[in-house]
Amino acid sequence: MSINQIINGDENFAGLMPLVRQYVASINVDLETRVVIDKYLDLVSKRASGELMTMASYTRKFVTEHKAYQKDSVVNDEINWDLMQHLLAVGEGREKAPELLGDLYTPLADADLGELLDSLPPPKCCPHDPQAATVHGEVLSPTVIATVAQ
Numbered sequence: 001m002s003i004n005q006i007i008n009g010d011e012n013f014a015g016l017m018p019l020v021r022q023y024v025a026s027i028n029v030d031l032e033t034r035v036v037i038d039k040y041l042d043l044v045s046k047r048a049s050g051e052l053m054t055m056a057s058y059t060r061k062f063v064t065e066h067k068a069y070q071k072d073s074v075v076n077d078e079i080n081w082d083l084m085q086h087l088l089a090v091g092e093g094r095e096k097a098p099e100l101l102g103d104l105y106t107p108l109a110d111a112d113l114g115e116l117l118d119s120l121p122p123p124k125c126c127p128h129d130p131q132a133a134t135v136h137g138e139v140l141s142p143t144v145i146a147t148v149a150q
Helices: 003-008 016-026 031-049 055-065 077-091 113-118 142-149
Strands: 124-126 129-135 138-140
Touching: 003 016, 003 031, 016 031, 055 077
Parallel strands: none
Antiparallel strands: 124 129, 129 138
């Protein structure tokens, strides 16, 4: 049996993914949690089917397509540095890697940060100190507010 058959099943074998999905559907999970679980299950399913790359194949592709790679199986410092920087950016959502993560990534690379900041609610004034503001329950001092306002 292939990993795809084991995970996703085929005409002769139900597969683990349908069993896991059935279990998740049977337990009491709120909708938000269910959506997150389903995204991760989709990731595992797509990796098993080959629709998404594994980390090993993604890394191999990055290295072999790098401008400094000389087809000698050597991953020099430049390639290694660029790979680590790229993976950090992907992990932080600053760069996309849909062939690795599918739709399970934060598309910060697509975000208009000005628009994102404008969409946040304004800080609330603290009733004890009108010069202070609170953000997520944390009181900001007038110095911090003045610094942010600049």
